[in-house]
Amino acid sequence: MTEPCHNPAAGERAARPAGAGPGPSGPDLAPETRMLQLASGHLAAQAIHVFASLGLADILREGDRDAAELARLTACHPANLHRVLRFLTTIGVVTEIESSRFALAPLGQTLCRRPLSVIRDNTLLVASHYYWDAIGAMLHTVQTGDNAFQHVHGQSFFDHLASHSADADVFHAAMTSSSRMGVGAILASYDFSAFRQIVDVAGGQGALLTGILRKHPATRGILYDAAGAQAPGAVDATVADRLSRVSGDFFDHVPGGGDAYLLRRILHDWDDDKAVAILRQCRKAMAPEGKLLIMELAAPETAQAGNDWAAMDVLMMLMLNGRERTAADFEALLSAAGFRLARIVPTRSPYWIIESVPV
Numbered sequence: 001m002t003e004p005c006h007n008p009a010a011g012e013r014a015a016r017p018a019g020a021g022p023g024p025s026g027p028d029l030a031p032e033t034r035m036l037q038l039a040s041g042h043l044a045a046q047a048i049h050v051f052a053s054l055g056l057a058d059i060l061r062e063g064d065r066d067a068a069e070l071a072r073l074t075a076c077h078p079a080n081l082h083r084v085l086r087f088l089t090t091i092g093v094v095t096e097i098e099s100s101r102f103a104l105a106p107l108g109q110t111l112c113r114r115p116l117s118v119i120r121d122n123t124l125l126v127a128s129h130y131y132w133d134a135i136g137a138m139l140h141t142v143q144t145g146d147n148a149f150q151h152v153h154g155q156s157f158f159d160h161l162a163s164h165s166a167d168a169d170v171f172h173a174a175m176t177s178s179s180r181m182g183v184g185a186i187l188a189s190y191d192f193s194a195f196r197q198i199v200d201v202a203g204g205q206g207a208l209l210t211g212i213l214r215k216h217p218a219t220r221g222i223l224y225d226a227a228g229a230q231a232p233g234a235v236d237a238t239v240a241d242r243l244s245r246v247s248g249d250f251f252d253h254v255p256g257g258g259d260a261y262l263l264r265r266i267l268h269d270w271d272d273d274k275a276v277a278i279l280r281q282c283r284k285a286m287a288p289e290g291k292l293l294i295m296e297l298a299a300p301e302t303a304q305a306g307n308d309w310a311a312m313d314v315l316m317m318l319m320l321n322g323r324e325r326t327a328a329d330f331e332a333l334l335s336a337a338g339f340r341l342a343r344i345v346p347t348r349s350p351y352w353i354i355e356s357v358p359v
């Protein structure tokens, strides 16, 4: 859930106390400066979130503007918006080209609305109020083992989405644009042409399945997800006659009739017991010659600087009690659910395709 592109440690200079300012980062900084920079990363994250939420990148794409004008266009408090824009200047999102007048910098352009706004959509998600509050309970989770999201919001992540439609829209927009961005890498690495019918289990709004069906005109698809998760009309008209939507709970039932079952970014949402329960439902639904294709981040045995998966692993812990897994972890889950891991197909993205067969 979210692309692995939200490392809060992303290096900006912290020559001043609050961690702002483009320039040397990492090994170029004194450890004290670097530590203050990292520890104040929440200010940068929230300022970027404000910038994205207000659509300021799209306004500034049209030309530079005064802070007062930007405040008027976005119905904001002029002095406070001006102060945040100055801070955003120090971290390279905008440039203050003259006093109180701002232009979009190349970094800020990543937050423009486009046909595929992956960075914008994921920025709106990772610093959204409902993620933010749960991330703030990390110490509680580390000390107690309790789930942060449940602790802060009083309900599980997916129950929250089911009862907060605006939050669900932000979540599904981020999932859909990330999936659309990832389809090319999956299609380039795996041949789906032999499959007659593919079931995308918890396939969200169908971006992956649509991409596969567009490439393989003889293949049909079932898009399965929780009731309410599938946006009406979101499926591409060119595949609509070959794609059916089914709603349900994958802990109770998974539709039969597929010769391939996809699970993309699903198992990382759940602890091992729940992941095995989902896999068992897939196993029950599948014919003996069917194939299960799990698409998840490739987690190595040990963490190293610069890895994306460890940040995602912590995020999954906080939001859902989920986790990222190594190849050995997947092998154990699959074997507990009646599958054999046949092969792991790397892709040019950070995702693996783990092909498994019923035993």
Ligand SMILES: C[S@@+](CC[C@H](N)C(=O)[O-])C[C@H]1O[C@@H](n2cnc3c(N)ncnc32)[C@H](O)[C@@H]1O
Binding pocket: 001, 158, 175, 176, 179, 201, 202, 203, 204, 205, 224, 225, 226, 229, 248, 249, 250, 251, 263, 264, 265, 266, 269
């Ligand atoms: C992280 S998103 C991944 C969506 C999609 N596979 C992708 O890669 O973009 C997790 C999906 O699981 C679905 N989901 C969560 N709980 C579910 C349940 N009990 N039954 C069916 N789907 C569920 C959510 O609605 C959401 O679409």
